Amino acid sequence: MPQREPPSPLTVNRLSIYLRCLRRLEMDGVDRTSSAGLATRFDLSASQIRKDLAQFGEFGIRGFGYKVEDLRRRLERLLGLDRAHRAVVVGAGNLGTALARSPGFNSPTFQVVALFDNDARKRTRADLEQPIFDSHEIGRRIPELEAEIGVLTVPASAAQENYDALADAGIAAVLNFAPRRLVERPEVPVKTVDILIFMEELAFRLGWRDDNA
Amino acid sequence: MPQREPPSPLTVNRLSIYLRCLRRLEMDGVDRTSSAGLATRFDLSASQIRKDLAQFGEFGIRGFGYKVEDLRRRLERLLGLDRAHRAVVVGAGNLGTALARSPGFNSPTFQVVALFDNDARKRTRADLEQPIFDSHEIGRRIPELEAEIGVLTVPASAAQENYDALADAGIAAVLNFAPRRLVERPEVPVKTVDILIFMEELAFRLGWRDDNA
């Protein structure tokens, strides 16, 4: 019985973790497991696994546990990973081209089908599988590319305008690597991933013990 | 009055956000602000700003607010961003070389001073400022490079062994992009950033409304 409230990102991100654990088990030829089994093998919390799954229905068999392949399939379906998602990368700089080349973005699940960049030099220089268009073409190209997800790897100063262009063009969701909080439209959710913030967290932790212990 | 418990990553990450807001204000020539002013301008929570800061001391003046430059400086110091942090990248693939070239990792605060890779072809192919060494040299090179932070951009299967090598070599913290939870040593904290998990979160959100509204 699904509920109305959207599940928290924390929960959804853990589903991805569980999925990876199940794939691992499957590769190892294990066809049956339990919340406790997963928890000990992968250092997770058994009750949290059960609670997380409970938000989306019933997945196990009492007294037995979970069938690995079945649960893996159902999680893939739940996360929407049982079909291809076409993505575009906006910003053909270092990070954008790296993502466009990476296996995770050239998989059955996620495919970068094109890039966009303002800078004509960047459009010609990169040696990629995918075409690189001028950013002005976002509005025209996104519908014909049938892209669902936009990946923003532009400088902070260009992030908002490119988000807006992607939203206008009908993109359904955006992964934003620019270090800038975007003014979001409700129909086009954004996930911002700011790598320097993670570096800064580490820098903080380096100093914490010394200064305060 | 600093306390013994380490602050949560949520709090520390928000300090990074606040710092960026302050830099923005400084560039705009604003030299005075308040928690409410920051909150409305940057869509934050005023009480959360005050609570976050309160964990680390007193930063403001009652009835007045905060001096922008002063608070900016104190946050930089608190986060350890008032000095250079030397980093190495392990894994000279797409993402690793992209990071090594990116401005955030060639700044006064964070500098990638070298890369490591197993694969001799990758070591020669990349055209970078920084030297690329064989991963076997991690133990020897880290001390002479005086690197503090290791950035792991290797495949999942190689992540643990390279983390261990970095830890043995005396690295102080690791930013891990490999989609693998690492067995961590208490003295070498790890922050794992799994980009595909964020894509999967978006994929989930694409399906959520349609299936359940």
Place this chain on the structure above:
DNA sequence: GATTGTGAATAGATTCACAGCT
């Protein structure tokens, strides 16, 4: 008068513990 710093209140996430199935 204005705004901080903070204890109290609320909301959210995790863990516990056990009833209910298989």
Place this chain on the structure above:
DNA sequence: AGCTGTGAATCTATTCACAATC
């Protein structure tokens, strides 16, 4: 007998509201 699914209990994070202070 064993393990899920779940309400209750705990822990953590956020927001509220106001006394303290400039």
